[in-house]
Amino acid sequence: MTSDIALILATDGLASGAIYGLVGLGLVLIFSTTRVIFVPFGDIVAFSALTLASLQLDRVPGTLKLVIVLAVTACAIDAYHHWRQNQPQKILRGLLGYGVLPLIPVAIAWLGAGIHLPSWAQILLALALVTPIGPLINRIALRPIADASVLLLLIVSVSLHYGLAGLGLIFFGAEGFRTAPLTNTIFTIGTMTVTAQTVLMIAAALLFSLMLFLFFEFTISGKTLRATAVNRLGARIVGIRPSTTSTLAFLLASLLGAISGILIGPVTTLYYDSGFLIGLKAFVGAIFGAMVSYPLTAIGAIMVGILESFASFWSSSFKEVAVFSLLIPILLWRSLTIGHAEEEDEEIET
């Protein structure tokens, strides 16, 4: 391997690592506020890229049906919940939030099916279509068991992934897509060429991480999320509603996931089930950050991206094996450095 190739591999790895980092931030955001290890998060990333690809091909994206199915289910569950709680006045609000709001972009996409949109509008529409998926899934499957153990939530979360991937196959089909590059510019530095797409990916990851940081530091909503992450009971006692923070966390994370999908779409061919691997690679990064630290998660995710890039140079068929085997030294390091805290009760049955 020459140093030129190494440099190219490194920049490629850095770019995909930046996206894994963005996905990893979303995972940590959800985990720290709701204790849910959100395995279907990768599916949101893949669905976002597939949605944009369909829009670019002037097709009606499968996302429409998916969002309709999820929105109707979520509305039904929410209305039933408020009915049982004797709070009929809240039903309308639930219908607005879980029904009308996610269905607005669906209606736009459906009505505008024949019209070719400019690419920025396609991207905005794809984001608006995909972002509600996270909060909807939360409302349907995770909020009702918010107090269950981390393990139970994890098992539900893994089954959610399989359900969602199954729906993805039905709605998107088995075909793989690659979206049109966001830009075709190529920079030349000395002998090396860097595509603007790579720069864009890294810059976007940095920008959105910065925005997340500013949100946590300087807004009340951000602070409620942080407070919930530090101490759920304490946050509840001072009046922070767990249902509000969890919806907010899922909404934000879902947006991060959708953005990641838009950014990664032009560089890899994505299928309905590609999200699982993207999500898991981000997890390896998140585990590096012990599922709590944002900066360590980003570093871990970049390591994953670079390792993957070099591994695929040597043996493309073993690149996944290499990435997931990286988990072993990370876990080993974690298990040697983590102190033995008394664990909370982890009971599965009630």
Next chain:
Amino acid sequence: MSRAARNAIVCAGVLALAVLPMFIGSFTITLLNYIGVYALVTLGLVLLMGIGGLTSFGQASFVGIAAYATAWLTTAESVSPWLGLLFALSLTAAIATFLGAVTLRLGGHFLPLSTIAWGLAIFFTFGNIDALGRYNGLAGIPPIFVGSISLAPSEAIFYLIWGLLAVAAVLVANLLDSREGRAIRSLRGGVIMIESLGVNSFRTRLIIFVIAALLAGLSGWLYAHMSRYVSPTPFDVRMGIEYLFMTVIGGSGQILGAAVGAAVVTLLENKLQDLLPLVSSNGAQLEIVVFSILFIVVLQFARGGIVPILRRFVPKTAPSAIAGNAHRLARRSMPQRGTPVLTVQGLVKRFDGLIAVNEVSLEINAGDIVGLIGPNGAGKTTAFNVITGALASDDGKITLLGQDITHHNQRRIAAAGLARTFQHVKLRPNMSLIDNVLLGTYLRTRSGYLRGALRLDRAEEASARLEALVQLQRVGLAESANELAGNLPLGNQRILEVARALAADPVLVVLDEPAAGLRRLEKAALAELLKSLRDEGVTIMLVEHDMDFVMSIVDRIVVMDFGTKLTEGAPAAVRADVRVQEAYLGGVT
């Protein structure tokens, strides 16, 4: 239900299985074979997840490792499948030990998360190795022979599968009813308590992880020689979650649930494969969607699974009586009265900037009852936790019976003769009183996993039960020995902890607020108990807020305030001490 009745039912079940293949078609037998093969994996998950509290999405990859191991060895090297079994199980055990050693020290969710990752890694490895046929897999695997009888027909291998499943289920059931089984059942709900009784919780977790992997490996071996063909697909993470589904549906803490869950899921899957194509052209895709929805609904509404629901209609088996000829466990010799038992010199414990225990020194002699008192936040419980090894000290020296235990872990300190109770009661509410007390005898008994599984531990077990019952009698809880500990009122739970500590035959008992929540008469009984222990030569140290109680029984009092020792001496002298009055009541001036 009497034991005889239960045995009759078991015999009838075995007989029914034995004659079953004569009456049903070969399709049904094949289905039953698959159920049996899946049930072996699920049995491992029952032990690992349902009882030990550890979740793994990766059991399917252990099935795969074993299946590929035997498939490769029997096709490439054409050796006997029995050698394949040996190779498959050794390989599975080696990989499980390594993965377990890396992940099991970490918190609850790291293990399942990493099982997904290495489950995927193993799946991709199968699919990319030429010798393993890549994604096409390996075909032409020979059938198993028993002597000259070929087990190729599904009616023949049926007996091997269900025979092995029955043996495995009995061994696991025996194990759970033994000394190590109690340790396994106590893994959930925090490890400080079981470590303080001498149980190595990491080792226990690792062993059940390997046992579960071996059961999956056995299943993989059967699978390879039953279907005579292996490919990566049946061993991916999706299958891993299906095994979890079987475990939860059956009832995750139930041995019988393994077979029930495997049967329900397999039959359901079979039905769905017939029905879904009628509903939609996307039948195969819908199947996984329907499955995950069902799983999520089950987890939300019926986490207990099927077997506990059925169990409500079955009368309980009477608890086993203690054999008449059991001996009590051997006791250790107590130190000479008046000789030093515990010496603490200059003990320091810091939590970041806060010094919780500052230069505390004290000495306790054999046969003394020493009270440790002080206002809230004085550092009493922290001092206790450092002495018992639950927390590491920052400075100072602790000696127990002349042995330096400053840097020993809880288990070694327990083995040296120290037993404790906890300020926040730590019991296993879902275990009976006697089982909770039996945990205390862990270090006085020897039987390991194998002896327990093969029922070679009965004599020792009878002695341990007798010992536990004697301790329960002593604290006045013998009548409810078989009730669940969680049903006791808080005061009695504290007393149960005292019985558990006594079952360890300690030299020094350390009690953290034993009288809290007790009524007057119960307190008097506890005081009598402590005095009688002192007369036997047991040394006692206790933290207590009830001054009447403390003053009436202790020989000496140590007073702590703001992490330092204020004074020590006889009860009357301490009561008269101005500094103590100030610490409790504020300045008198």
